[in-house]
Amino acid sequence: MALATLASVAALAAVPAAQAAPPGSAPVRFAPERDYGPFVYEAEDGRIAGLSVDILQLVQQHAGFEVTMLPPRPLAEQLAAARRGEVDLLSSLRPTAERGEYLLFSAPYVSVPAVLVVAAAAPGRDAASSLKALVGQAVAVGAGYAVEAPMRAAHPQVAWQAVSDDVVALRGVAEGRYRAAVVDLASFHFAVRQHRIAGLAPAEQVGFEYRLSFAAPRQQPELIARIDQTLARLPVAERQAIVQRWIPAALPQRPPRAPWTTAIGLGLLALAAAGAAWGLVGRRRAGKRPADAAPAREPPR
16 A cells, blocks of 8 residues: 655644743743654753754744753653643643643644554565454554554454554564554654664555644643744744654655645655665664563553
């Protein structure tokens, strides 16, 4: 199945201009996730890097507010801190009903599809190319990730295997423990590059988009409003440069319908199938990974 559109920056509606931060306003406490490359992660040198961090820096420059970087932690811990009122801003999140009880979300600033990843075909053996063909086969998916429930509902014939994260899923496919995995496209390219996982290729889109937003406690609607206003006013060239730096295949294919839209064409699938690695900036902090058994509850991505 052709991957007609593999990654795109979400379209943003025009809204009024952002206002400068009032004198003496408190810094915005940003709580970065520790390991969600290429969107936000802790690099080996301790820096917090990623596409979402670069977008936040651009928003900060144009909106005129100050950001304080809190220590990086797993997503579950940062969400718990947000519930307690200990942080002002998170990134790289999909809105969910549960999160909406205590968080407000900005317009999405990037949209990336989830894809089925398979092992490259060996001589004399066809690679699986569709979830419909994987009846009774073990397919890995992130435990509690937003894509998990829709996949289980849409493809109950698949023997879904909940694992702790995308790297565990991809390594399992490369080592033959799983027939395939469902991950988001940007994380796939980041993981195979940074963790040197060879012999994998995306086979098809699975009908699920990761539309990632900033989020703030419900007590701070003004912050989300300013972020939305600023996102809508950011220069198109600056926004696209950030996306292409972290997801190099995100190239314009047709005139955008809104101020911020880019897409990848079929060339990415051909390159991925040939085993090409995209040069993504930065490197994840190396660390011990848990076993394939998933945690009891991981917040959906």
